[in-house]
Amino acid sequence: MTNALPQGATIGILGGGQLGRMLSVAASRLGLKTHIFEPGANPPAGQVADAVTTAGYEDEAALKAFAASVDVITYEFENIPTAALDILESLRPVRPGREALRVSQDRITEKDFLTGLGLKTAPYAAVDDKVSLDDALQSVGTPGILKTRRFGYDGKGQSRIMAPEDADKALADMAGAPSVLEGFVNFSHEVSVIGARSADGQVACFDPGENVHRNGILHTTTIPARLNISQRTESVILAGQILNALDYVGVMGVELFVTPEGLIVNEIAPRVHNSGHWTQQGCTVDQFEQHIRAVAGWPLGDGSRYADVVMENLIGDDVDRIPQITMEPCSSIHLYGKAEAKPGRKMGHVNRVVK
Amino acid sequence: MTNALPQGATIGILGGGQLGRMLSVAASRLGLKTHIFEPGANPPAGQVADAVTTAGYEDEAALKAFAASVDVITYEFENIPTAALDILESLRPVRPGREALRVSQDRITEKDFLTGLGLKTAPYAAVDDKVSLDDALQSVGTPGILKTRRFGYDGKGQSRIMAPEDADKALADMAGAPSVLEGFVNFSHEVSVIGARSADGQVACFDPGENVHRNGILHTTTIPARLNISQRTESVILAGQILNALDYVGVMGVELFVTPEGLIVNEIAPRVHNSGHWTQQGCTVDQFEQHIRAVAGWPLGDGSRYADVVMENLIGDDVDRIPQITMEPCSSIHLYGKAEAKPGRKMGHVNRVVK
Numbered sequence: 001m002t003n004a005l006p007q008g009a010t011i012g013i014l015g016g017g018q019l020g021r022m023l024s025v026a027a028s029r030l031g032l033k034t035h036i037f038e039p040g041a042n043p044p045a046g047q048v049a050d051a052v053t054t055a056g057y058e059d060e061a062a063l064k065a066f067a068a069s070v071d072v073i074t075y076e077f078e079n080i081p082t083a084a085l086d087i088l089e090s091l092r093p094v095r096p097g098r099e100a101l102r103v104s105q106d107r108i109t110e111k112d113f114l115t116g117l118g119l120k121t122a123p124y125a126a127v128d129d130k131v132s133l134d135d136a137l138q139s140v141g142t143p144g145i146l147k148t149r150r151f152g153y154d155g156k157g158q159s160r161i162m163a164p165e166d167a168d169k170a171l172a173d174m175a176g177a178p179s180v181l182e183g184f185v186n187f188s189h190e191v192s193v194i195g196a197r198s199a200d201g202q203v204a205c206f207d208p209g210e211n212v213h214r215n216g217i218l219h220t221t222t223i224p225a226r227l228n229i230s231q232r233t234e235s236v237i238l239a240g241q242i243l244n245a246l247d248y249v250g251v252m253g254v255e256l257f258v259t260p261e262g263l264i265v266n267e268i269a270p271r272v273h274n275s276g277h278w279t280q281q282g283c284t285v286d287q288f289e290q291h292i293r294a295v296a297g298w299p300l301g302d303g304s305r306y307a308d309v310v311m312e313n314l315i316g317d318d319v320d321r322i323p324q325i326t327m328e329p330c331s332s333i334h335l336y337g338k339a340e341a342k343p344g345r346k347m348g349h350v351n352r353v354v355k
Numbered sequence: 356m357t358n359a360l361p362q363g364a365t366i367g368i369l370g371g372g373q374l375g376r377m378l379s380v381a382a383s384r385l386g387l388k389t390h391i392f393e394p395g396a397n398p399p400a401g402q403v404a405d406a407v408t409t410a411g412y413e414d415e416a417a418l419k420a421f422a423a424s425v426d427v428i429t430y431e432f433e434n435i436p437t438a439a440l441d442i443l444e445s446l447r448p449v450r451p452g453r454e455a456l457r458v459s460q461d462r463i464t465e466k467d468f469l470t471g472l473g474l475k476t477a478p479y480a481a482v483d484d485k486v487s488l489d490d491a492l493q494s495v496g497t498p499g500i501l502k503t504r505r506f507g508y509d510g511k512g513q514s515r516i517m518a519p520e521d522a523d524k525a526l527a528d529m530a531g532a533p534s535v536l537e538g539f540v541n542f543s544h545e546v547s548v549i550g551a552r553s554a555d556g557q558v559a560c561f562d563p564g565e566n567v568h569r570n571g572i573l574h575t576t577t578i579p580a581r582l583n584i585s586q587r588t589e590s591v592i593l594a595g596q597i598l599n600a601l602d603y604v605g606v607m608g609v610e611l612f613v614t615p616e617g618l619i620v621n622e623i624a625p626r627v628h629n630s631g632h633w634t635q636q637g638c639t640v641d642q643f644e645q646h647i648r649a650v651a652g653w654p655l656g657d658g659s660r661y662a663d664v665v666m667e668n669l670i671g672d673d674v675d676r677i678p679q680i681t682m683e684p685c686s687s688i689h690l691y692g693k694a695e696a697k698p699g700r701k702m703g704h705v706n707r708v709v710k
Contacts, residue, residue, distance in 0.1 A: 007690060007694075008692065024403070028380060028692065029687075029688065031690030033692070046405075047388050047404075048383045048404070050403075281639060284687040284708050293681070298681055301681065302683070302686070304684065304685065306685070307661055319362070323359075326653055326654055327654050329657040330657055334384050335385055335386030337363065348386065
């Protein structure tokens with residue numbers, strides 16, 4: 001732990017949502033403080049952080065003061081503006097690094113990177129206008145899904161093309177944004193691997209979880225996932241390959257489709273991931289602590305699992321069920337401190353331990 | 356949950372040490388905020404709290420402003436000055452209530468209360484001076500231990516009397532403070548029960564843990580404790596009896612000596628307890644969340660255990676072992692964010708899950 005942050009050091013976190021909140025709590029377990037940078041007022045993470053800066057990513061003075069007050073910088077979301085990163089990087093280490101952000105901020109760049117590693121992805125083609133969409137429909141075929149190349153999450157910025165006649169509406173849905181047509185993959189289920197890599201190149205992965213989505217948003221993750229031993233091994237090796245190729249430091253979520261032809265990478269997220277929330281109950285070191293350990297230069301923890309868990313997201317008015325959930329046996333509730341429940345908004349999650 | 360605190364409500368916590376810190380983190384999991392009141396600057400709990408008041412317990416204005424800013428008040432230590440309590444109680448509910456504090460702040464009052472319930476304690480007698488010490492030595496006998504009636508913790512304010520000739524030194528050690536002579540109990544081991552009682556009188560206890568002390572400070576707690584089924588049942592019934600008799604709301608630690616003649620109550624603590632830290636790894640709801648649930652008027656959680664755990668305290672320069680501990684398999688480290696490691700100071704703990 002020669003270059004490890006000492007007790008009392010401060011981790012700067014870009015983004016003050018639930019991921020930043022749970023990262024902050026994990027940092028506290030290691031005797032580290034956090035400072036949250038977030039444009040929105042009263043961020044959930046601010047309730048459990050040592051300091052909060054409320055400022056926009058274009059506010060150079062605020063970015064500089066924030067960087068000066070912390071020892072290392074990390075983030076809870078990948079869409080950090082490039083200009084802000086330039087300022088922050090010039091003052092403090094930003095982990096995971098620039099390459100991970102560059103690759104994951106753009107769906108085409110990400111897929112080019114993954115196929116370049118020899119990994120399988122859905123068939124894809126860039127779409128910028130009617131002409132390139134026609135070409136893409138030729139090469140990728142239908143059904144497919146048109147997605148904006150950047151800034152998509154939780155099913156936002158996506159439009160299905162079940163047959164060629166849906167193409168015009170889908171293109172209009174993109175509102176002129178550079179896009180990508182992805183072919184449908186015939187998968188039996190989706191799993192995700194939460195992998196981690198330390199500053200000195202150590203790699204560790206949590207057990208893969210099996211994901212079920214509803215309305216484009218993660219609904220449940222179940223551990224263990226339905227995978228045979230070779231799929232399980234392949235999923236972990238593949239995650240390690242991605243982490244090493246990016247010289248990555250921190251936790252990454254890797255979503256995989258399970259198909260008869262093998263594992264296909266759906267997408268990667270250079271941060272702690274919703275499908276890794278189950279680790280809070282099933283492991284002695286959860287994904288949040290694993291991420292903090294990595295960015296703080298600590299050795300990775302033992303993320304081996306000692307319980308079966310089903311994680312369920314609480315979305316929008318699911319929070320009305322809190323009174324019942326609090327009385328359930330063997331369940332651990334995690335609420336994010338958000339003032340208002342809106343449709344599609346992630347308000348919390350429950351980890352149910354299966355004995 | 357009719358009278359339960361809603362999402363975003365604030366819990367005031369008196370005391371900003373590690374217990375307040377872990378209570379604050381637990382509150383965040385339930386979507387609740389915390390406000391720490393602590394005389395010392397930069398309290399560990401302040402690093403993960405929504406607000407901190409740095410003021411003394413004699414500062415009426417600060418106490419009033421603190422109370423006005425929170426929905427309910429709880430505490431991490433039992434020695435809260437009475438005048439401060441009077442002010443706080445007049446403005447907001449204080450949980451656990453006054454009776455629990457009155458009983459546990461004085462070793463004689465506590466033992467009178469326990470024996471009044473028909474529970475066994477060590478033989479004891481009040482000691483105020485040489486004359487009453489001689490009487491006490493007659494009735495209690497030697498070996499015994501002379502303790503101040505108030506403000507003792509972690510072996511502080513205690514002096515052993517192995518034979519009558521140690522009496523004068525022991526009395527001098529008390530420096531004139533009202534004291535109690537407790538007879539030695541011939542016990543095989545010590546266990547503790549962490550019990551909880553909700554605002555509507557529901558009672559739940561965690562599995563008893565077995566404690567080992569070093570230099571008067573808790574060293575390890577091992578779950579499960581060595582208890583047969585009738586001792587296990589008795590320990591839980593006895594804790595429930597104490598909680599009900601005090602009309603208690605919150606978590607309480609009950610330390611018990613295991614003897615051939617049955618269970619003997621060593622002492623009770625009206626707060627979360629060091630010997631309950633193992634619950635952070637072995638249960639879906641830990642002692643900190645259980646306490647927050649109770650004081651917030653929520654139903655108690657299911658504290659049933661799904662793993663065996665050994666908790667070890669990190670005292671003073673034990674923190675030098677952190678680099679090794681972070682690399683241990685199946686161990687979860689919890690550090691308190693204290694700036695300086697002093698001899699006897701609790702710096703953190705490790706929960707080792709036994710698979």
